[in-house]
Each structure stands twice: as structure tokens, then as C-alpha cells.
Amino acid sequence: MNGSVRIGRVLGVPLRIHWTVPLLVVLFGYSLGSQTLPAWVPDQSNATYTVAGLVGALLLIGSLLAHEAAHAIIARRKDIPVEDVTLWALGGMTQMGKPRTAGAAFLVAVGGPLTSLVVGGAALGAGIGLNALFGWAIPAAVLVWLAWVNFLLGVFNLLPAAPLDGGRVVQSVIWWRTGNRERAERAAARSGQVLGFLMIAGGWVYTLRGALGGLWLMVIGFFVLIVANAERRQAGMAVALHGVRAADAMSSPVETCPDWLTVERCVDDVAMRARHSTLALIDFGGRPSGLVDLSRFARIPAAQRKELRVRDMATPLSQCTTCAPDDLLEEVLEKARPSRSGVQILVTEGGLLVGIITARDVARLVRRHSLRGTDT
16 A cells, blocks of 8 residues: 555564554544543543553554454465555555455455454453452543444444455355356445445535534545445456456567666667557566666656666566466466556566566456446
8 A cells, every 4th residue: 555664564464554543543542532531531630541542542553453464364374365464544454365265255354353343342341350350440441442443343344345344245155156256246346335425425414514523434435435446347357357368468569678778778769669658678688677667767867877777777577577478367467566557567488578468458458348248
């Protein structure tokens, strides 16, 4: 996710924190310390409320991490590759590959909400116990608040609409009943579109009535609607690309540039005539060595263009997505590395470059599929 930084690993999976997480800590910490706790446990010092609010907000972040970690643990046990876990203002996101079976999809989806409910139950029990045994009213109130938030998080995530976990559950059930994963994905995405619209409308009504919480509901609704729209398009693309080989999608011959050329020579001799926004580089043996985005040339000062080699500013082959001509395009796209220029896949055979697949090539296939009148 853009705007996030990697801070370490959790259970062997890279953990990323979005810049909105500190904002989330401040907002929840302030709300808990200045409003909730004074109402529940009056006559305490401001310092006590402030520290307790901050601790509660940090515990909430920990519970969000537990929710996402549950997804990641189950996914890895089901041999689903997990790329990373990202925490952000609206919760968390676990980037992973597609489950191979409906059963695996169900278990991965339901693991997060169940973890939130378990955390909520544990926090509620601990809060009641602390208050009954030791009379620690403030810590008990923080734990009860944490329990309430986790119960709300668990129930909300079980709503039957993608991209919420409940939508994934519905998707897995439809997949199991029909045997058609794409159909299941489209159904879950449609339910997400409906939920997003209802949340936006409901938030607008609450805002007009003076409830500022309506703005938060609208923000979440917009997120659900945008992601659901993207997932519906993705499901349609999966139908269009089903069974398509890389060789059927690639552009060939490929526009290449010798990687030993200077930037000045590359611009004058190659880039000015290029049809694509990215050039494939080849070494002295004619083998692919990387990719270079033409937009990067504009940022190179004129004085450096005569000395700087193209290979020194390119994305090396080890960081590019490559495949063979007979590989299924859908599987290749699942493991494709993200790029500022969109899809950029080098097709190689026998160590030589035979084609390139760009976002334009994929869009062309999807448009051709839609002309057949097939439901996507």
C-alpha cells in the first residue's frame, strides 16, 4: 500500500505501517481519554486519563495486528503465499495469493473475525476480573472498551460483502456450491458495492443530523465501494484471461535497447521512436537484463546523460516479472511485481527475450472478450 513503511516481520511475514496509524492512535487515544473514561470512571486526574487512553489505543493496534496475523497464519498453513501485512487507519490488510480451494478461502476469511471476537472476550473477562478482584477501575474500563471495539470489529467484518471478511466467507460458500470461483467473486463484489453505497447514504444522513460519526461511516463506505468496484473488475478480467497463455498476450517483436548505451544515445536512437513507455534492455549476449521507464530520462540532467549508462538507472532483471510463453497469463499476473508503469512482464525462452506483456496488452484481451457478449 502506498504511504506505508516496513517496520519488521511478524510470524515471518513483513509488517508494514501506514502513515495513518499514528493518527489512529491519537484519535482513539484522545477519544478514550477525554470522553469515554471520564464518563465511565469519573474523578480521576487528567494524566491518568491521558496515559490510559494512549495504552488503550496501542492495545487496539495490537488487536488489529492479531486479526491480520490470523489471516496470515491460516493462509500459510494452506500453502497460500503471503506477501505482507499492513496496518492502516481503517484496520489492516493482508496481501496474499488466491486460495486454491473454497475450503481454504473460508478458513482464511473467518480466521480474522473469530480472532477479534476471541480477543474481545478475553479483554472483557480480564476487565471484569481486575475490577472485581483488585478494584482497578481505570485498567478495567480500558479493557472493557477494548472488548467492545473488538466485538464491533468482528461483527462488522462478518457482514456479507467484499472486501470485508464476511464477503470472503460468502464468496467461498458460493464457490463451493457452484464450483465457479469467478462467479463467486463477482457476487461478493456486488454485495460490497451495495454495502458501500448504503454506508455512504447512512453516513450522510447522520452527518446532516449533526453526528460527526457519520463522516467516519462515509469514509469507510467510500473505501468499501472503491475496493468492491475494483474487485468486480478484477473478477471480470479473470474470466477474460482464463486459459490464455503468455504467448497469446505478448507484444512481439520487442523494442529493446542495449544496456551499455549512454542515456543520451538511448534517447536519441531508441526512446524517441519507442511505442511503449518502458524499454527492455539487453546485454552483449542478447539476453534481457532489465527494464527502464522512459519517464526517468526526463529527470536526468543533460550534463549526466553523456556519461550515465542506461543499465545504471534501470530495474534489473532480478526485480522484473518474467515468464515463459506457455505460462498461463492469469497465474503470471498473480505473482507480478508492482510497477509504476503498471503491468510489465518479460516473456523469455531459452534465455532470450521473445515478447513483453504490458497493461495495454491485457486490456486488449479483456476488450476482445467483452465483444463476445460473455457475462463478466
